[in-house]
Amino acid sequence: MISMDAPSPDTSAGIFWRTELASRAAVIVDADDYFTHLRSAMLKARERIVLVGWDFDARIKFVEHARDGGPDTIGKFISWLVKRTPGLDVHILRWDTGALKTVFHARTLLTIALWIRDPQVHLKLDGHHPIAGSHHQKVVVIDDRLAFCGGIDMTRSRWDTRAHQDNDHHRVDPGGRPYGPWHDATTALEGPVAQALGEMCRLRWQAAGGRPLPPVAHGESCWPDDLVPDFTDAMVGISRTLPPMGDHDAVHEIEALYVELIRRARRWIYAESQYFASRRIAEAIAQRLHEHDGPEIVIINPTTADGWLEPVAMDTARARLVAALRDCDLHNRFRIYHPFTAGGVPIYVHAKITIIDDVILRVGSSNFNNRSLKLDSECDVTFDSAKAAGDDMSRTIAGIRNALLAEHLDSDCAAVEAQLAETGSLIATIEALKGPGRSLQDYALPDLAPVKQWLADTKLLDPEGPDEMFEPLARRTGLLDRLRHGHQAHGKVIHRQNGSTESLP
Structure with a gap:
């Protein structure tokens, strides 16, 4: 790994x-x-x-x-x-x-x-x-x-x-x-x-x-x-986002980590994030969705972003990205869910967790949005069971994921583990354990007004870095442009080491 x-x-x-x-x-x-x-x-x-x-x-x-x-x-x-x-x-x-x-x-x-x-x-x-x-x-x-x-x-x-x-x-x-x-x-x-x-x-x-x-x-x-x-004598990777300042260059370790985690997944990607608005992460997910045997991807999000500006930027960008990704989801492997209380009240998701298969666990301050990858200072930590002796760490990582699902589904770890073993599918497990009261509900695409679409396309409230704050709007790449262009032919994108992407014929 x-x-x-x-x-x-x-x-x-x-x-x-x-x-x-x-x-x-x-x-x-x-x-x-x-x-x-x-x-x-x-x-x-x-x-x-x-x-x-x-x-x-x-x-x-x-x-x-x-x-x-x-x-x-x-x-x-x-x-x-x-x-x-x-x-x-x-x-x-x-x-x-x-x-x-x-x-x-x-x-x-x-x-x-x-x-x-x-x-x-x-x-x-x-x-x-x-x-x-x-x-x-x-x-x-x-x-x-x-x-x-x-x-x-x-x-x-x-x-x-x-x-x-x-x-x-x-x-x-x-x-x-x-x-x-x-x-x-x-x-x-x-x-x-x-x-x-x-x-x-x-x-x-x-x-x-x-x-x-x-x-x-x-x-x-x-x-x-x-x-x-949960772990003893475990190696931990520390990743950061730092925007360029006078005393240091830009640091984009978290962005590189996210893309690599998505690329390395074999069976399941389970993530909790406050937002889902990053074009770069959406591109990496889209590439995996086009694969015949790619991983399932489950993201737990709040129903709406917190604050007064965030819903305009984050919720609109999420809707545009999810619509595009559903078009890429040829094998029905992508879901976004929201947790609710027993009384039907939305639970605000502020956790920032990514779990890849039963192998890698990342927890930190960064979200799936442009600010976290380029503009704000962030710090995440990652555990990789592939670097540990024995299977204990892998079982622990799987247990942490199952406990999170049990929390959201008002179930228990044993039931989640048993259902997952039976179905071999995160999505099928969630669908089987969903019920009335405290549970997870599917994300529903909202209607987007033209102004909100424009805000999402220009990334006015969620720029990809400090330079973009001052870039003329007419010169900005639309939020979904590269995602769409990268999948015009067969829906595949190759990521270069310098961060650029290139369509595969």
Whole structure:
């Protein structure tokens, strides 16, 4: 499968920036478990905690009725933690533009005022990105010994359990307003891979204007007390997206990784993503759909994008791409599904997971959209069972996928595994286990108004890179042009190493 024998150089042609050992690693699904395990790990920190994220809201509750003696809310907990632990420094780095949403809230201002006076807490806003770009990585590193890397932000409206119950009274924002069910995922990583992520975060801190931070020399284990590892002594690849800036070239490792994962799949591609709007990913999928014996492709998406601008750009682009891909789906192997609660409420999918066969697992901050591949800063981690001894890792990866399907279908892993063994098909398994109440539902193509079609074709709200933000609209390649042109003859496209594509006769 994908070679992870040696670190990849910092180049857009590489798939991994670094490949390092995880002495222990676990996939954590949904923020209820994440916040619990993160708090447990932070309590063990002795020298440094680095919190890097797209958003950070000091008002959110870490837990309900904490039993460790600390406050419930994250902001007060950090202030309490550094007072309790002399010598501990906490560095918080968040996207500068996103900070405008919460920074002027009274309770947030009070917390920031307390932190400014606290020499152990350091807050910085990350503006090291192009115009209209964002800092989108979601990483926490503790004493350079433990890292959390994935898609969960420490902000409002993220907490939920894997049950995704209707009307859960704990699912309220800091102002007391209820919000809908939310599905998300991250990873916990111990060992040299955490040290590498610590280096990445220190470089990001410095790029955002912070003073250089040395590595933590004598950190001890901070593994959460009740977290059972999924993997031990596993090699982990770290992939990034970084737009070109004055101090570095563009890094497109995640885009290269996605294309390679799709190309390498033999039986199944299972993915969860907040968006489906990337032309490059659609091209790679289209090529596999034209193959007689290509893999099944199942993508779990929210019914609609979150926010006020995102639905215009992301939902419209998704509709155009799905329509084109259905034309390519000659063998009925492509599906997009949405999860719903027992009461029929859409569950918002914010998780960013890709599982290839029973072999490769990727979890991170990047989505299937242009911004994640070119414009925003992202960080993903990948496990490859082909590089592990024995079949344990492969069984674990299959189990994680089956557990995700069981969560969405209100079933259990044994039922999913049995159905999959019987049918040999992800799609047939889902169709057999779908039912009323909490389940998955098929994506239905909407009607697209001319303005929305134009927005999708010009990629005005989802550019493929910083240069395209300023390119005349008349010169932009339409969102589906290359997909269509690449399949005019026999529906096959060859991908060149330089990123270009060429139609095969």
